[in-house]
Amino acid sequence: MAGGEYGTIFQDGVIRRMTYAPGSSYVFQIDRISEDYGIYGPGSIVRLGNQVLFYSAKGFKRITPGGPTEPIGKERVDRTFFADLDKGNLQLFMGAADPRSNRAFWAYKSTNGTTGLYNKLLCYDGVLDRWFPISMSGEYLLGMSQTGLTLENLDSISSSIDALTSSLDDYATAAIPEIAQFNSAHKLGFFRGDNLEATLETSEQHGDKGERFRVKGFRPITDAATVYGSASYRDTVRDTEAYTDEILVNSRTGRCDINKNTRLSRAKIRIPAATSWTFCAGVEPDIEPEGKQ
Numbered sequence: 001m002a003g004g005e006y007g008t009i010f011q012d013g014v015i016r017r018m019t020y021a022p023g024s025s026y027v028f029q030i031d032r033i034s035e036d037y038g039i040y041g042p043g044s045i046v047r048l049g050n051q052v053l054f055y056s057a058k059g060f061k062r063i064t065p066g067g068p069t070e071p072i073g074k075e076r077v078d079r080t081f082f083a084d085l086d087k088g089n090l091q092l093f094m095g096a097a098d099p100r101s102n103r104a105f106w107a108y109k110s111t112n113g114t115t116g117l118y119n120k121l122l123c124y125d126g127v128l129d130r131w132f133p134i135s136m137s138g139e140y141l142l143g144m145s146q147t148g149l150t151l152e153n154l155d156s157i158s159s160s161i162d163a164l165t166s167s168l169d170d171y172a173t174a175a176i177p178e179i180a181q182f183n184s185a186h187k188l189g190f191f192r193g194d195n196l197e198a199t200l201e202t203s204e205q206h207g208d209k210g211e212r213f214r215v216k217g218f219r220p221i222t223d224a225a226t227v228y229g230s231a232s233y234r235d236t237v238r239d240t241e242a243y244t245d246e247i248l249v250n251s252r253t254g255r256c257d258i259n260k261n262t263r264l265s266r267a268k269i270r271i272p273a274a275t276s277w278t279f280c281a282g283v284e285p286d287i288e289p290e291g292k293q
Contacts (some may be wrong), residue, residue, distance in 0.1 A: 002045050002052045005065045010039035010054065015069065034069055043094035046104040048126050053095070053104050060124070072124065077131050081122060084110045092118045096141045099177035102127040105134075107141040107181070117184055134196065138181040145177045146190065194274040202283060204232070204266040212290045213265075217257040219284040220249060220269045224277035228270045229256025235263045243268065261290060 002008040007018030007028070015034035021027060037056045039045065044055035052063045053072070059082075060073030073081070085093065085108055092109040106122045113119035114137065121134040121141075180190045207213040215231045228246040247256045256269070267283045 002047055002054075004047065004050060004052065008052055008063060010042075010045065013038045015039075015063075033063075041090050041093040043091070044106060046095035046097050046106075048097045048104045049102065051126060053124070053126075055093075055095075055106070072129070073131070077122065081108075084108075084120070086111050086113060092116075094118075094141055096143050096179060098179040099143045100179075101125075105141060105179060107136075107138065113137075114184075136181070138183050139186065140182040142180060143177045144180050144188075195271075195277070197273040198271040198277075198280070199268065200271075200280055201268045202266050204264055205285075206264050207289060210263060212261055212263050213287050214290050215258050215260045215262065215265050216286040216288065217247075217255050217259075218267050218286060219253075219255045220280065221282050221284065222269070222271070222277060222280035224271045224275050224280065226272055226275050227256070228272075229258070229283075230268050230270075231258050231260055232266045232268065233260050233262035233264070237264065241266075246270065255286070 001010065009016040009018060009030070013036075014032060015038055017031050017033050019029045019031070021029045037058045039054055040057045041055050046053040050065050054061055054063075059071055059078030061069045062072045063069050071078075089109045093106065094108075095104060095106045097104050102125060104124045104126065106124075107118040108120055108122070109118045110120050117137050117139060118141070119135070119137045121136045123132050123134060124130070125132075178190055180188055182188050215233070218229060218231070220227045220229060227249040229249060230243045230246045232241045232243050234241050244258050244260050247258060249256050265287075267285065269280070269283065271277060271280070
């Protein structure tokens with residue numbers, strides 16, 4: 001079940017809505033809002049603001065207050081996720097909302113994951129309506145608060161105020177929940193470390209009327225100081241994609257210079273782990289046509 005303005009009951013093949021009916025003999029009015037699918041992973045229910053997100057046998061869905069179920073993963077992540085999910089370990093398929101953002105996280109064990117641990121996170125931003133994956137392993141994903149400290153407890157983390165690794169101001173907001181997980185050593189940790197390595201790719205583009213074109217490079221639109229770029233290439237959609245060698249962004253021009261003739265291509269950029277950055281909006285491509293060869 002999921003609460004909120006309405007109660008939502010999830011079963012294997014149906015979803016029902018509970019509406020409080022004050023003064024009636026039955027207290028709650030129960031209406032069927034879905035008949036052809038229900039919940040697939042019991043732990044996949046996530047309350048994100050006033051929305052309820054979940055995974056059904058027909059993919060990721062969203063329920064808004066008083067509204068119908070809406071698909072949010074169709075032709076985006078549904079098929080890829082279902083093919084990658086270890087369906088024999090659904091106890092490791094669990095969802096949690098980040099209390100400090102508008103994002104929902106689903107942890108799951110893939111078909112090649114380690115026994116007893118999930119090894120991937122699939123994340124959804126409810127405001128941007130965007131998906132992104134994270135490589136992360138652990139035992140349990142949840143949103144929770146850090147335990148607060150009194151002045152008498154400071155010796156448990158440091159014997160010297162000058163040697164504290166965190167400001168005392170940080171503990172004033174410790175009661176605010178945030179996303180956390182238990183790792184393979186059964187230890188609880190919050191997602192506060194250095195940035196993980198990020199890989200971003202554009203959609204694949206083709207020349208006008210099948211013409212060949214030359215990829216001369218692109219300029220990543222990001223505030224990251226260190227960026228590596230490469231480009232895919234193939235002549236038909238039946239071919240397997242190959243990539244050029246990675247090129248470090250030119251500190252003077254801000255470009256990743258590439259020289260490749262192809263019919264189909266996509267840009268890929270990689271921002272190394274521990275790099276400080278706040279946005280990556282895409283790339284400015286530099287291409288020119290080369291005729292029908």
